[in-house]
Structures are given as structure tokens and as C-alpha cells.
Amino acid sequence: MEEESSGKLSDTKLVGRMALNDNKAGMKGLDKEKINRIIMENTVGSRYYKNEQKRDKQVQERIQKMKERSKCFSSQQRKEALQKADEILASVEKERDLSRTIIHIDMDAFYASVEERDRPELKEKPMAVGGMDMLSTSNYMARRFGVRAAMPGFIAKKLCPELIIVPLNFDKYKKVSQECQSIFADYDCNFMAMSLDEAYLDITEHLEKRVLLSEKKRTFSFNAELLNGSNTNASEHPTKTFGFSAQDVSEELRFRIHQKTLLTASAGIAPNTMLAKIGSDLNKPNGQTYFRPDRDSIMEFIRALSIRKVSGIGKVSEQLLAALDVKTCGDLYERRADLFLLFSNISCNFFFRTALGCSSSRLEGDSERKSISTERTFNTISDPVKLYLKLEELCETLVGDIKKKNVQGKTVVLKIKTVDFESRTRSRSINSGIQTKDEILCIGKDLLKLEIANAKGKLALRLMGIGISKLEAASSAQQVSIRSFFTGRKNNNASTSSIDTVDLLAEVSDASNDATAIFKDTETSCEKEEEISSEKKTANFENCDLVIKCATQSTSKTDSCNITDKETKPDSIDVGDRSAKTRLFEEDMTCPLCQVTFSASEFTLGQFNLHIDSCLSRREIKNILQSESNNNQPLSRKLSPKKSAPSKRRKIASNQFHKIDKFFS
Amino acid sequence: MEEESSGKLSDTKLVGRMALNDNKAGMKGLDKEKINRIIMENTVGSRYYKNEQKRDKQVQERIQKMKERSKCFSSQQRKEALQKADEILASVEKERDLSRTIIHIDMDAFYASVEERDRPELKEKPMAVGGMDMLSTSNYMARRFGVRAAMPGFIAKKLCPELIIVPLNFDKYKKVSQECQSIFADYDCNFMAMSLDEAYLDITEHLEKRVLLSEKKRTFSFNAELLNGSNTNASEHPTKTFGFSAQDVSEELRFRIHQKTLLTASAGIAPNTMLAKIGSDLNKPNGQTYFRPDRDSIMEFIRALSIRKVSGIGKVSEQLLAALDVKTCGDLYERRADLFLLFSNISCNFFFRTALGCSSSRLEGDSERKSISTERTFNTISDPVKLYLKLEELCETLVGDIKKKNVQGKTVVLKIKTVDFESRTRSRSINSGIQTKDEILCIGKDLLKLEIANAKGKLALRLMGIGISKLEAASSAQQVSIRSFFTGRKNNNASTSSIDTVDLLAEVSDASNDATAIFKDTETSCEKEEEISSEKKTANFENCDLVIKCATQSTSKTDSCNITDKETKPDSIDVGDRSAKTRLFEEDMTCPLCQVTFSASEFTLGQFNLHIDSCLSRREIKNILQSESNNNQPLSRKLSPKKSAPSKRRKIASNQFHKIDKFFS
DNA sequence: TCACATAGT
DNA sequence: TACTACTATGTGA
DNA sequence: AAACACAAC
DNA sequence: TACTGTTGTGTTT
Numbered sequence A, B: 001m002e003e004e005s006s007g008k009l010s011d012t013k014l015v016g017r018m019a020l021n022d023n024k025a026g027m028k029g030l031d032k033e034k035i036n037r038i039i040m041e042n043t044v045g046s047r048y049y050k051n052e053q054k055r056d057k058q059v060q061e062r063i064q065k066m067k068e069r070s071k072c073f074s075s076q077q078r079k080e081a082l083q084k085a086d087e088i089l090a091s092v093e094k095e096r097d098l099s100r101t102i103i104h105i106d107m108d109a110f111y112a113s114v115e116e117r118d119r120p121e122l123k124e125k126p127m128a129v130g131g132m133d134m135l136s137t138s139n140y141m142a143r144r145f146g147v148r149a150a151m152p153g154f155i156a157k158k159l160c161p162e163l164i165i166v167p168l169n170f171d172k173y174k175k176v177s178q179e180c181q182s183i184f185a186d187y188d189c190n191f192m193a194m195s196l197d198e199a200y201l202d203i204t205e206h207l208e209k210r211v212l213l214s215e216k217k218r219t220f221s222f223n224a225e226l227l228n229g230s231n232t233n234a235s236e237h238p239t240k241t242f243g244f245s246a247q248d249v250s251e252e253l254r255f256r257i258h259q260k261t262l263l264t265a266s267a268g269i270a271p272n273t274m275l276a277k278i279g280s281d282l283n284k285p286n287g288q289t290y291f292r293p294d295r296d297s298i299m300e301f302i303r304a305l306s307i308r309k310v311s312g313i314g315k316v317s318e319q320l321l322a323a324l325d326v327k328t329c330g331d332l333y334e335r336r337a338d339l340f341l342l343f344s345n346i347s348c349n350f351f352f353r354t355a356l357g358c359s360s361s362r363l364e365g366d367s368e369r370k371s372i373s374t375e376r377t378f379n380t381i382s383d384p385v386k387l388y389l390k391l392e393e394l395c396e397t398l399v400g401d402i403k404k405k406n407v408q409g410k411t412v413v414l415k416i417k418t419v420d421f422e423s424r425t426r427s428r429s430i431n432s433g434i435q436t437k438d439e440i441l442c443i444g445k446d447l448l449k450l451e452i453a454n455a456k457g458k459l460a461l462r463l464m465g466i467g468i469s470k471l472e473a474a475s476s477a478q479q480v481s482i483r484s485f486f487t488g489r490k491n492n493n494a495s496t497s498s499i500d501t502v503d504l505l506a507e508v509s510d511a512s513n514d515a516t517a518i519f520k521d522t523e524t525s526c527e528k529e530e531e532i533s534s535e536k537k538t539a540n541f542e543n544c545d546l547v548i549k550c551a552t553q554s555t556s557k558t559d560s561c562n563i564t565d566k567e568t569k570p571d572s573i574d575v576g577d578r579s580a581k582t583r584l585f586e587e588d589m590t591c592p593l594c595q596v597t598f599s600a601s602e603f604t605l606g607q608f609n610l611h612i613d614s615c616l617s618r619r620e621i622k623n624i625l626q627s628e629s630n631n632n633q634p635l636s637r638k639l640s641p642k643k644s645a646p647s648k649r650r651k652i653a654s655n656q657f658h659k660i661d662k663f664f665s
Numbered sequence C: 001t002c003a004c005a006t007a008g009t
Numbered sequence D: 001t002a003c004t005a006c007t008a009t010g011t012g013a
Numbered sequence E: 001a002a003a004c005a006c007a008a009c
Numbered sequence F: 001t002a003c004t005g006t007t008g009t010g011t012t013t
Helices: A002-010 A012-018 A032-041 A047-072 A075-095 A110-118 A120-124 A153-159 A170-187 A204-210 A246-261 A273-282 A295-303 A315-322 A329-334 A336-342 A345-355 A384-405 A437-454 A482-487 A581-585 A618-629 A635-639 A654-664 B002-010 B012-018 B032-041 B047-072 B075-094 B110-118 B120-124 B153-159 B170-187 B204-210 B246-261 B273-282 B295-304 B315-323 B329-334 B336-342 B345-355 B384-405 B437-454 B482-487 B581-585 B618-629 B635-639 B654-664
Strands: A102-107 A127-130 A135-138 A164-166 A192-195 A198-202 A265-270 A288-290 A371-381 A407-418 A423-434 A461-473 A502-508 A515-521 A527-530 A544-551 A556-563 A608-611 B102-107 B127-130 B135-138 B164-166 B192-195 B198-202 B265-270 B288-290 B371-381 B407-418 B423-434 B461-473 B502-508 B515-521 B527-530 B544-551 B556-563 B608-612
Touching (some): A075 A336, A075 A345, A170 A198, A336 A345, A371 A407, A384 A437, A384 A461, A423 A437, A437 A461, B032 B153, B102 B273, B127 B153, B135 B153, B153 B164, B198 B273, B246 B265, B329 B345, B407 B437
Antiparallel strands (some): A127 A135, A407 A461, A544 A556, B127 B135, B192 B198, B502 B515, B515 B527, B544 B556
């Protein structure tokens, strides 16, 4: 045992992925050796580790392939590549914009600092914010032990048993963040918030106007109210007057943040976002870095800069480039020919801009959200029923978010991660906006079903996620109840009643195809026998349950379907429209819960595109079986004792119901 | 709004239930007013509060009733009661035993102290152990804020926002507890551990032997190893020699605990457990109380003692007795006539013993466990399917515990608590030991089903629990496979193969009652056609799934049953025995999941007592429905393509199968 | 035997 | 958002 | 369009 | 016991 584990520990191939980077603030001069050993001791042999190994192998293979491709290039190709690369570089250089002043401001160890501020005793203790599963931030004390953001809590505890783990308190951080952002707005009302703790500001215009500001407007003093009861000494927060330079603005900004929140921030001031971002990290914590808008000094700085410091180059890109002997941004320039040959256009453009220290000097207005999703890690689930229930849970969470953001999407994405950390996504797009739980769940279940089938029922998951993409603003289409559709009475107060849910119980006798519709309002549980009109109507259905019970003399079947077609249909109910939601049912469907399979055609009932929303409910199964054992007693008797007005019966929609009838026979 | 909520706050009727008791250690001189206000602010209006109100009302009603009954007693009755009470008191007094010396030892704020010990920085901070839902202990610092054990964390946070909540670390506490208990064993090897942090010791024998102990054996010094690296000064833990008295023993005990664990304990030394328990609380923390084995001094003490300090008198009894003007143990004596008239024999005996300061002076040997259960609080669940799944989860946890303890029980108890905090228990007893998940789940599902039905499907729960009681040692009955039962081949290596699971697929044609048994080993998935022998066998079945498929020309049904009868049956298979497990099926059963109802008789197949273990599996439903749509194609063809040897068919056990056959027809 | 309340940790 | 988990006993129907 | 890898916070 | 959750982009098929 000892041999084996030490053997594993000496296998340091993975250090590239696993070990900590000490290039972050607060990580200087610590016992990296010991920290890595502890991390490895708590990692080696885990499924997580095995997966990391696998992924590392994939990266190594990618590197091998790249190197081989690299060997095959002719000198002619290289020459051309060099030329083209230089062209690109030239055009980037031409577009270099040193005229603007961008500040990237980044709160120091944000969540941890907020917690420290509110509980000063934590300041002198190693502390991290997050849970046993995963830490979000650590304070500088904890970092000395190797405890860092994105480290699981239980490993952090091994590194530092005294570590105090404080749970996340998002509302608080949000509030503090807003305080900061209200300051940002004074300098650039279009500032770009990247997260709760960092933002870009374009202070070009502010600098122009600033020269007109009186000294008073450039003078700030501490906020007595805030300091009350705090142990922070007022003399540490003197009144200060700030000058006119960009650096002065940054100092002022950080001073004001400190006054308002008692928190420190670091900043980078530069002609573009890339440099500003790098700058804010250089003098962390509570420092700032200024890049003169001067090509030469920027180039000098960038030449020696580790590529890993650049936002957009992560673990893998670092390794890929390292294989080409590219470690600094200067190297990116040196190896521009190879890069051109080996990487895509987009990647090359990014690399070359990086090599020249160029990036956008304009802050794009906050772009619209493009997807919305939720995911959860849990203890292994294998039971399909439980997986479906988990999916349902997620869908509930998701629709909550969807409603808040008031959007709809055209693609549903299911994400799963097996217990071996293999993750997969499965998606399906349709032509109309998806926004309700039922819609998402329907597609999600189907996607999940395929995965379960694919794994032959041995799907053991540690994570599941569901989301929608291809977003658009939520349709405000009027909800019309199924009842009003059939009765012809328009539901005119749709604005007041949000969603109208109605059960339709239709009984079809085998011989005559006679049917009576019994509407059951699921909210009031009132049943009401009504005529089913076959007149042509226009309707929009959402979240309507259609329960159809069919009884022949000897058999009786029941099913509940969910009508998910929300689009206003222009025509009579016997005109089919398979364009939109029918896509859902191009293939045979199996009810994910009860595993009953139906052919696609069985799902199309005239213009209604139905889907089995839930499996045959348990009650229905009971009814089926009971009705069969109770020979000669038609189910209709039991189901609708109110059926006292046979005269009201009308032969309606029989062709539509026929299909369902057949399907059950 | 304001009016209403302040109106509610001023409604202090509930203070009796809700407010904190300051009679606990560490709660002196704090701002009780403010604390109660904060507690109420965070409680009023909650469902929890409403429930507490309801229960308080019930208690008040109980008090009213009691008072009325009290009024009706004639003076003659009172006289007799007084006489009888005095008789009881006399007999208690006669049995008073001052000859023994009991120590009750109680660790101070145990979990919190352990955490403080391991993280010294917590010592100066308000801290509690537990979760946001509920705290287990708080340290003395936190108690000053009103933060106490059994207080929900989120309220504690309001009382003391700086409170550090440390999650439970049970393994650690267990280890420390064992360290303490190893010390206890030196003084009384039969000490009675009440929990991880307290125990009773009968040191009578130790005291006798102690006079012979050399000074060395009564001398203890600090454990250098333990103190290494700790900030505890060695000089605080000098070498100490202890005398021969009971107090000396207690001091020695507490000293040794401190040396070994760095934790403090409090103790009570008295002639019986009741006084010892009270004593350990009086000088908390880190103190002890000695009661001389002297009737007069005990009576003097007990007379003025608040009844609430007595173990066994809780919130409600305190209120009930207070209504009779009983607040001290002396009052218990004064009002002995009323108590005799108003309370049960057992209660009176307890009260009178309390009034005299008498209780058991002997420690009962650790009595055997009488029940085992598990329960969980969760976010509201209403969906019956999810409730059943939750039950299944709980059963899984429970059987884990059952197996550890190696027991079985005869009663299954289901506990539920609605979102309104109404809690209910439902139980069912049978005559044979229950120990497997299937057995518990079967009964549990049925009990739950009844509740769901009772609530008309509107059962919204916040808690569910499952347990077994009427415990006995787990049966080690030999497992015999169903296959060996039928084939006559004895399963002789039962010791090696734990549980043998076999599917029996029996097809019964409607006309002839011919049957072929197809055994399917669920482990190997091998199907094997075999003769079913009707010879008399003795068998013991456990965890055997019996899947029976019945196909007539037009219909086909399938069900899987679980044979739970584990008792060795003495006779032939066509002799019914309804004595044991049949009790399970005295009433009609409805499969909790699929809601199919079966009559009790349908479940008895000869000597086999069957129960529907799980609902018709989803696959079976599919088969049923598919086979019905595939007219004229008997299911048997599909199910057993191997049926190529009709000659092997024998008409066996047909009477047994007939019942199932009928049941499906 | 069952259901529920009470109690202790 | 929001008040535990487990075991035992007493009591009345 | 779908699947996945990468990246950032 | 035990390695997140959300969003966006780029690349490949």
C-alpha cells in the first residue's frame, strides 16, 4: 500500500493541471512543496484525479499532434505564414488606440474582505468563503497555507485545519457591490461590471471634464457614520484631495471605495482593457498600476509578460503554447509564423493582439444574455426515476430564473456529468419560444431518456444541468383557456388570470364515437359537463392538461396529455400543423417515467401537438386495471356519475379522438 | 401592517413556550428583554409559531380541565387521597437508600468546547456548533447573546451577527467521548453513558477499594504530549494528589478528563441519580456539587428546588404543575393530595419520589435498544411520488443502521410532520422480524399511502421518519433459494452465498391451468425452464422476488411480488399459513405506487405470503399495454421463446397459481 | 396495539 | 429561505 | 445545430 | 463523505 501510494505521488505528470499557481497575489514564498504534497495526497486515486489525468492525456495528445503538424510545414509555407502574420500584426498595430483611458478595478479578495469587515476578528485568522465542497475566496492569511479560490473546502482544511470557512452571503456582497458601482458611475456611467467584484471604466471623458472640477469636488473625506463602532482609526482615513491625472482618478476611486465600504481595491490604468486587467493584478492588494499610453513602454512590458497573465489564456492554452516554446507575450510575436499555421484565425488574431498589447479600447455595452441555465452537483444518482425527478427540480429552478429575466428560448440544453466526471451536453432546438416548465421538462426528459437508454440504464450521475439558449424576449401572447376555446367564450380577462388550467375528460364509446367532455378546473376541482364544440376557433394553449378517458365496453384507457402549443392557431381544429412543436415528436416517444412507447403519429391530434407530459398517473393505471376486472361495468359510469344529460351529447371531434382511441385499443 | 405585527408582538401569551429559560449555565444577567424581542420578531407569524400557539392552547385546555376536575373533588376524596399519598410517600421514604454514591458527570458545552480546543481562536468569539437549521451547543461567549442549544441558527445569527457557526464533527466528539469514558471505567466499569457528553458512575465500590490505593495511584499529572503545541500553560496543570472522599474522586475524575482532553466537566455527587444530575448542573461550568447522604440536608435542599430542574419535568409538566401552584419540589409534597387525584399512578410515584429527593440509587445496566429509526426534515414535498421516494431513501438509511446493530423488529413506525408542524405517527406490527428494506418499505409505503389518501392527495410534508420497534436479535435463519426449494436441491452453502434472488416466471393458460416455470437468475440473467415440483419442502425465503406473468388468449398481466416470509415452514406448499406475515395482508392492499388494490386473499398463495413489494414495474406496464395492442399474439410467445419442450410441462401448484390468475382476470 | 404527547440529549 | 435527530416513556382509547 | 473544450469569475 | 455554478466563446463535425 505504502509503495503504491508513494508511487502515485511521485507521478508528477499531473502537476501541470493539479498544482497551484503561485502567480496570484498573496502566494509568494510559501511552502509550495508541502502544499502540493498535501493536495496530491488528498487527490490521487479519486475519480476527480483520474478524470484530470485523462484530460491531461488529451491535452498532451493535442500537443503531439500539433508538433507533428508543425514538422510537416514546408519552408515555403512558413514564409507565407510569416508574411500573413505580419500583415495581421500590421493591421492590429494600425488600429492601436492609445487615446482612451481604461481602468480595471478589482476588489481585493472580495467576499473574504466583506466577511472580515463585518467580523473583524476574522482578520487575523485564516478564513475562506464558500462551503466544504468549494471555496470562493480566501483571505490573505489563508493563502499563506495554500488555501485559494476554487479549492474544495475539505482539502483546504487539510492544508490549514484552523481555517474558518464562512458560508456565502450573496445578498450582502451584492449590496456592497452596488455601493462600489454607484461610485463607478460618477466616472463612467457606462462602466462595464464583469462580476460583483470587478469592473472596467472608460474614464477618457471624465478626464476631459475633470480639469474643470473644483478642488472641493476632488476632495473626499472619511464617512464618520460608517466608521462608528468600527475599530478602524479615523486618522487612517484622512481627507484627501486628488489631482487630474488618470492615476489620481484611480487613487480617488479606490479611496472612495474604501471610505464607503471599508474595503480595498486594486486597479489597472491603461489605454485598453487587456492591459488594465493585467495592471489591476500586478500590485494587488490595495495597489494600482499605470500604463502610459506609449507604444514603446507597453511593448517593453508586454514582451516579458507571461502569457498566463492574459485574460483568455488558461491552463490549456498555456500548455499548448508552452509546447511551442511560447511563454511570454514576446514569444507570441517571435513564433507568429507557427501560430498562424497551427491556430485558427480567431485565435491568431487574439494572440497577435496580445503580442502587441492591443485590445479593445472601447467598452462594449453590456451585451444581451445569450443563455440561461442551472445545474447542480449531488451524491450519485442512478435510478432513472430519481434522475427525472432531479431534472424536474432543476426545471423548477430554471423557470424561476426565466420568469425573472422575462425571456424565452428556442433551444433546450441538458447537461450531465457522470460519477467519473465525464460531462456531456445534449440539446434540441425548436422553432417557438420555450418558457414554461412543462416545455423544458418535456424536451429535457426526452434528452435524458436518450442518455439513459444509451447507457443501458446504468447512468450514474454526479451532476445535472438544464438550460435554454437562443433567447428572445418572452412572448406576451394572450393565454386562452382550453375551455373558452371549446365553448367559444373568449377569455377576455387574460391580463388578470395568468394561466388557465383545465382538464378535459372525454369519453368515447367504442361503437358510436359519442363523446362527452367533462371539464375539470384543476384549481377549483369543479367538474362541469359541457358540450364540445367543433366550430373553428383560434386559441393559444399553455399549461393546459388534457385528460382523455376512453372507455369501450370491455376496456378503458386513460391518458393525460399536455398541450404545449402556445402559438395562436388560425384555423379549425382538424387542420394539422406539424411545423412547430411537432418536431418534438418526429420520433417515437417513450414516456420517460412509465416507459410506454408511442408512435409519433399517435401524438398528433389534429392541430394539437400533444406530448405525454407525465406518465400514466398511478391513479389511471388503477382505473385501467380495475375497470378491466369489473366486467360489463362501463368505466363511464364510474368516471362521470354526473352524466345525467345524454341529450347534451354531441358527436364532436371524433376524428381527433379516434387516434387516441385507436392508440389505446 | 405595522399595527398588526406589533399587535402580535405584544401577544406574549406564548412566552411560556417560546422564550428562553435563563436557568441554564452561562445565562445570568443578559438582556433577556431584548433577546426575547428578537426571538419573537423572527418567530411571530411563522408556521412554527402558529403550531406552538396551537400546542400552547392545548396545554391551557388541559390545565383548565384539570382545574375543573380539581374543583369537583369532595373533601372526603381529598382526605382519602392524602392518606394514600402519604402511604406512597412512606413507602418511598422506607426505600430511601443513602448508602451509595453516584456521580453524574457532564462535559461543559461539549461540542463547542471540543471545537474551541481544536481552534483556540474561537475561544474569544461567540460560537455555536450546528447548522443554520439548528444549533447543538453554543460556547459561553455566545450564550451571553442568548444563543443556545436547540436554537435555529438563523435566529442565533440575528441575536449575534458575529456568531461563528461550526458544523458538527461527530466523529471527533465520539473520539473525545471515548477518551472520557475510558477514564470513567476506572471508577465504575458499569458506568451508564447517557450521551456523548454525560454519564452516571456508581463509585460506591470504588470508594471502598480506594482507601487501599497508594498515594501514587491517587496522583495525576498533566500529559505533556497533549499540551505540546497547545497554548495551554503546563503550570496550569500541576501534578495533583487526590484524597479518599467522594468529592476527591469527582475532582480527580474531572482533573483527569481535563488532562486527557483539555476539556472541563462538571459533576454532581449524590446518593442517587436524580440529585447527582441536578448537582452537575448547579456549578457549571467546571464545577461540582456534593450532596451529603443525609436525609435532612437533602430535604432542605429539595424543598426549595424548582421542579424544572428535575430530569423528567419539562416545559409542559412545569406549566401543568404551576397551575396547581406547584413550583418547587417542596410544593410537590404540599399538594400531594391534589397530585394523587389528578395524575396517574406512575406520574404520582415520580412526583413523590421527586418531592423526597429519592430516585434510583442503582444504575441499571444499559438496557437494550428498543427502537431504531431515522427521520429527516426537508423542503416541502407534496408530490406522492416524491414522498414515496423520500420514504425509500429513509428506508435505505434505516436498514444501514439496522444491519450495523444486527437487529430486527416487529413493528414499523412511519412518522410524518406536515408543513404546519402537525406530526403524526402510523405503525403496524406483524409477527415476524422485520429487517430488510423491502419489508420496511412495504409496510411504510402502505402506511404512507393511507395518509396520502386521507389527505385527499394534499399531503404537504416537512418531515418524514421511518423506524422499527419491538426489537429482537436479527435472525440468522439460513437462506434457501427459491430455486432450490422447487427443485429439491438443497442450497447447502448458504454460509457462503448470502441471499439468492431468483425470478420465477410462471405462465398460466386460462383454460388448462397448465403452467411452466421459468427460473431467471437475476444475477446471471440466465433463464432456465424447469419443472415445478409439488413435493413437500421446507424452505425459508428471504428477499426473493417472485415475478409471475399470466397470459390468457386475449389479455396478459404481470406482477412481481416479494416473498417476505422468512420463517421456516414445516409443510407442503399447498398448506396455507396465515399466522405470520399474512397479518400484513389482513386488509386489502393497494400498491402504494401504482394504486392498484388487491384483496387480502389474493395475496396468499399457499404457504407463501406475498406482498406487492414494488408497483408494477414500468417495464411491465409497457408489456401489458403492448401485448394488448398486439392482438392474437400471446404474450407467452414473447416472454419465453425457449418454450420448446411442452412435454416437460406438468400440472403443478395450479391451485396456488389459480388465485393469482383469477386475480388478474 | 396504536396514536400522540412529553422529555432528554 | 427560515425551528433537528434520535430514543424512550407515559397515557388514553 | 450539436457537442465539447476552454475560460473567467 | 469529499473537487462549484453560470455564462460566454471557439472549434469540430
